[in-house]
Every structure is written in structure tokens, then in C-alpha cells.
Amino acid sequence: MWELNISLHRLQRRDASVLFGPWRREVAPSLPAATRLLAALSPARGYTCDFLTPRTGQGLAAQTEALRATPRRRLRVELETFERLHPDTRLPAWSAELATGSAQLLGRLAATAHAYFDAGLRPYWHTVHDVVRHDVMLRARQLAHGGWATVLGTLHASARWEYPVLSLDFPVEQDLHLAGRGLLLQPSFFCRYGPTVLFDPSLEPVLVYPIEHRPGWERPRPGSTAPRSLTALLGRGRALLLEAAADGTFTTTELARHTGLTPSNASRHLTALREAALVSSRRHRNTTLHTVTALGAALLDGCRPTLPA
Numbered sequence: 313m314w315e316l317n318i319s320l321h322r323l324q325r326r327d328a329s330v331l332f333g334p335w336r337r338e339v340a341p342s343l344p345a346a347t348r349l350l351a352a353l354s355p356a357r358g359y360t361c362d363f364l365t366p367r368t369g370q371g372l373a374a375q376t377e378a379l380r381a382t383p384r385r386r387l388r389v390e391l392e393t394f395e396r397l398h399p400d401t402r403l404p405a406w407s408a409e410l411a412t413g414s415a416q417l418l419g420r421l422a423a424t425a426h427a428y429f430d431a432g433l434r435p436y437w438h439t440v441h442d443v444v445r446h447d448v449m450l451r452a453r454q455l456a457h458g459g460w461a462t463v464l465g466t467l468h469a470s471a472r473w474e475y476p477v478l479s480l481d482f483p484v485e486q487d488l489h490l491a492g493r494g495l496l497l498q499p500s501f502f503c504r505y506g507p508t509v510l511f512d513p514s515l516e517p518v519l520v521y522p523i524e525h526r527p528g529w530e531r532p533r534p535g536s537t538a539p540r541s542l543t544a545l546l547g548r549g550r551a552l553l554l555e556a557a558a559d560g561t562f563t564t565t566e567l568a569r570h571t572g573l574t575p576s577n578a579s580r581h582l583t584a585l586r587e588a589a590l591v592s593s594r595r596h597r598n599t600t601l602h603t604v605t606a607l608g609a610a611l612l613d614g615c616r617p618t619l620p621a
Contacts, residue, residue, distance in 0.1 A: 313365045313375045314520055315440060316429055317354045318502040320347075323432075324356035328504045335530045339432040346424040352404050353421075359397040361390045362510045364421075367496070367518060372429055376422035384413030393511065439529050440501040442566055447499040447523040449560040467497070467521045468507050480507050490517055499523045542615040549573055550581045554604060557591055558612055561603040 322332045323340070354360040363386055366378035388411045395403060410417045433440070454462045465473040470481035488509055496518045503522040510518055538551035546554065552571040556562065562570070568578035582602055585591040590608035593600050604612070 313372070313379075313425070314498055314500055314518075315502055316372075316425060316433065317350070317360055317364055318500055318508075318520075319433060320351055320354050320428075321356050321360075322502050322504070324351060330527050331504070331525070331529070332502070334528075335436070338530060339435075342431045344424065344427040344431060346420070347428050349421055349424050350428060352407070353394065355398065355401065359394055359511055361394060362512050362515060363387065363390055365510070365518075367516050372426065376425050379425070380415070380418045380422050382413075382418060384411075387411055387413055390512075436530060438569060442562075442569070443523060443525045443529070444499050444501055445562075445566070446560050451497070451499075463497075467519070470506065482506060482508075488513055488517060493517055495519055497521070501525065539615045542612070545615070546585075547581075549577060550585055553578060553581050554585060554590055554608055554612060557585075557602050557604045558609060561601050563599045563601060567602060 322328065323336055323343075326333075326336065350364070354364055363379065363382045366375050366382075368374060368378040391403065391407055391411045394401075406417060451463050454466065461473055461475075464478050465471055468480055470479075472479040483506070486509070493516065496516070498518050498520040500520045500522060503520055505522065507519055507521040509520070538548070538555045542551040542554070545551075549571070552573070553567055556567050556570040564579050564582060565575055567573075567582070568575045571578065573581070582591060582593065585608070586593050586602075589605055590611060591602050592605050593602045595601075
């Protein structure tokens with residue numbers, strides 16, 4: 313729901329054209345008309361109603377069910393907050409009924425979220441998932457090597473970590489006191505400029521921050537390449553997989569998608585790379601995660617061309 317709402321901001325603001333312009337042009341004609349229901353409560357700038365980003369469950373279905381169950385008092389308070397923080401914006405007439413806890417309107421918002429996701433995000437969700445997961449792996453490595461000071465100090469260009477305070481540039485002055493509560497770090501694909509948080513300080517703290525990704529992400533990736541010497545040594549499939557695994561820790565399916573191989577071929581080649589001690593694999597829940605070993609990294613470094621000084 314965070315990505316859904318922030319992507320709505322990108323659609324309405326029409327900014328960051330290099331990164332998101334092609335995506336906007338591609339999805340705009342197919343967006344459902346009901347998208348305006350969500351956009352009314354999630355405007356391009358300023359306050360977005362907190363109940364649109366519930367922190368519960370995994371996946372869109374669980375989060376929209378939580379949205380359907382939003383208490384009437386919370387709806388009323390947040391709609392009043394919206395009007396106070398957006399004095400020049402007139403909420404639609406149906407917002408008065410929503411403030412009464414209308415199950416019908418909450419259901420329409422939930423259905424609209426699913427329809428918008430299917431049209432605007434689902435075709436690109438593999439890319440969004442992979443890039444976000446790559447950032448999570450990067451943060452995990454930072455935590456292992458440099459501790460929380462490294463993680464928190466590099467979340468954003470404006471981040472300043474001076475124990476026990478994390479300072480970030482925000483469009484408004486806002487203090488968030490954790491008071492012993494945990495802080496969920498939420499990397500966001502569609503967040504572009506600065507980090508954001510929920511407005512209500514009584515809610516479970518979440519810090520949403522932007523991540524980097526390549527222009528042209530909305531297009532299928534061209535065929536991957538690997539150094540000729542590495543391809544000659546290992547074969548094309550294994551060379552591609554070793555190159556891809558060097559970027560982080562990935563599942564078999566993710567590596568197959570990165571390299572254009574079928575999952576079965578990727579699995580077979582990864583087994584050979586693991587037996588040669590070039591890749592290490594470990595089980596995590598119901599998936600297998602792969603990463604390059606020190607020997608694999610050394611082989612990659614040795615096969616990459618050396619640029620002249």
C-alpha cells in the first residue's frame with residue numbers, strides 16, 4: 313500500500329520524468345476511473361490519510377482487509393486532519409459518508425486499490441520487488457560490517473545519525489519519539505526525493521525512504537552479458553549467473569529472471585557453481601538464497617577487462 317500510494321503521487325505530480333515518465337505514459341490509459349477515489353485522499357503533495365497504509369499482514373489482500381476494518385473514529389479524525397492540512401482542497405461529498413465508517417465506501421476504496429494495482433503496478437511488480445529486495449540486502453551487509461550507524465547514516469543524502477537521534481530533511485518540522493518502540497525501515501521504489509513517515513505519532517513508527525534504480529526499468533532488460541573470458545571458461549549460462557549473484561543475495565527465480573534463463577536451467581547451473589565453490593546457497597523458509605563466494609568474486613575480478621590508466 314505504501315508503493316501504491318506513492319506511485320499515485322508520481323502520477324499526479326508528473327515529476328521525475330526520466331525515471332517515471334515512460335511508466336506514466338504506459339499505464340495512464342488503462343487506469344480505472346475509480347482511481348480518483350484513492351487520489352482524493354492521497355494527493356500529490358502534503359498529507360495522505362494514514363489509514364491508507366495499514367501496517368498489518370503481508371501482501372495487498374491482507375492490507376486492504378485492514379483498510380476495510382478501519383475504525384470509524386480513526387476515519388473521522390484523519391479526514392478532519394486532511395481538511396485542516398489542506399485548507400485549499402475540497403474533499404469529495406462522499407467523504408462525509410466515509411467519516412461515518414461506511415463499510416460500502418471502505419469496500420470501494422479496497423476494490424479500487426486492487427484495480428489500480430492490477431493496471432498500474434502488477435506488470436512491473438517483479439522489478440519493484442527485485443530492486444527493493446536488493447536494497448534490503450545492501451542494508452543487511454551494511455549492518456553486518458558497520459552496524460546501525462552505517463545503516464542509518466546512509467538511508468538518505470540528508471541523513472545525520474548522532475546517537476540517539478536520526479535527523480532527516482522533511483518538508484515540515486516533525487519530531488518522532490520512539491519511546492522504546494521499534495522503527496520499521498521501509499525502502500520504496502516510487503519514493504523519489506525525501507523520506508516520509510506516518511503523520512500520527514501514536515501509530516507504529518515507519519520510515520519510508522527512496523532507493524536508487526536504473527532509468528528504463530519499465531522495459532524488459534536486454535540480454536545480459538558477461539566477460540568473454542568468463543563465458544569461455546564457464547559457459548554463457550553459468551557466467552551470467554555468477555555475474556548476477558555478485559550483486560547481492562537472490563533466489564533461483566530472481567537470478568533466472570535477471571539472466572533470461574529458465575528456472576530449471578538456472579537451478580542446474582547454480583548447482584554446478586556451488587559444487588565449484590563459486591556460489592554459496594542456503595535455505596531461507598521455502599526458498600534457496602544464492603550469493604557469490606570469495607573465490608567467485610576473485611574469479612570475476614580476474615576476468616573483467618582492465619581499463620587503461
